[in-house]
Amino acid sequence: MRSWLNNIQWCPGCGDTLIIWAIKKAFEQLWIESHNRVVVSWVGCSWKASQYIDGYAAETLHGRTLPFATWVKMANPELTVLATGWDWDGYGIWMGHFIHACKRDLDITYIVMDNENYALTTWQASPTTPIWAKTKTTPNWNTSNPFNPIEIAKNAWCSFAKTADSIKFMEMVEIIKEAINHKWFSLVNVHQACPSFKRW
Ligand SMILES: Cc1ncc(C[n+]2csc(CCOP(=O)(O)OP(=O)(O)O)c2C)c(N)n1
Ligand code: SF4
Ligand SMILES: [Mg+2]
Numbered sequence: 001m002r003s004w005l006n007n008i009q010w011c012p013g014c015g016d017t018l019i020i021w022a023i024k025k026a027f028e029q030l031w032i033e034s035h036n037r038v039v040v041s042w043v044g045c046s047w048k049a050s051q052y053i054d055g056y057a058a059e060t061l062h063g064r065t066l067p068f069a070t071w072v073k074m075a076n077p078e079l080t081v082l083a084t085g086w087d088w089d090g091y092g093i094w095m096g097h098f099i100h101a102c103k104r105d106l107d108i109t110y111i112v113m114d115n116e117n118y119a120l121t122t123w124q125a126s127p128t129t130p131i132w133a134k135t136k137t138t139p140n141w142n143t144s145n146p147f148n149p150i151e152i153a154k155n156a157w158c159s160f161a162k163t164a165d166s167i168k169f170m171e172m173v174e175i176i177k178e179a180i181n182h183k184w185f186s187l188v189n190v191h192q193a194c195p196s197f198k199r200w
Helices: 015-029 045-051 065-075 087-093 095-104 149-155 169-181
Strands: 037-041 056-059 080-086 108-114 161-165 186-191
Touching: 015 045, 015 108, 015 169, 015 186, 037 045, 037 065, 045 056, 045 080, 065 080, 065 095, 065 108, 080 087, 087 095, 087 108, 087 149, 095 108, 095 149, 108 169, 149 161, 149 186, 161 169, 169 186
Parallel strands: 037 056, 037 080, 080 108, 108 186, 161 186
Antiparallel strands: none
16 A cells, blocks of 8 residues: 555545546656646645645645646746646636636646535535536535536637546546646546545
């Protein structure tokens, strides 16, 4: 068992663990050393992402993942900058930062851990919750259609927007590597297993 896995504080079976592992593998296979990269995150279940990956990291103010990542990239374009976000964070309250980052098109890799609910605050509907899903804030069923992040990104001029799945590990590693190698803004929306709340 690798030592970083011993420190994981997510629920058993949480897809975030696999996503972090995939990011670490991608860095390793691309030979991007810890002093040449920065991982930026913020609040949500997944905010610990930056703590579990060695190298430079920042846990920013609420919702400021992409603005912070933009400043880092502009200050030192040589660094590999990887920003992590979540479905409410990225496609809800801070959607504006997301679409403008797509339009600005700097070389930042944005990995969204999409568990289709607010998990940290225990099971409220998010912008990607399926229309029929039951949650605390949609006690009968969700009555509005979910966003399609890939289409939104493409409509905002993003030249790399792909979906991955936390349970398809090797495929996820390859997509993340492709995204890091893409020299413009790239989105990987990862369908993240959240066994505690995503029961659809
Ligand atoms: C401005 C602001 N409003 C509300 C909150 C409370 N809050 C913390 S995490 C969270 C939901 C996070 O959901 P998501 O972004 O999908 O991340 P997940 O926990 O599912 O990984 C909310 C509403 C906050 N931290 N900041
Ligand atoms: S609530 Fe869901 S997203 Fe949060 S740690 Fe548990 S399984 Fe992971
Ligand atoms: Mg979520």
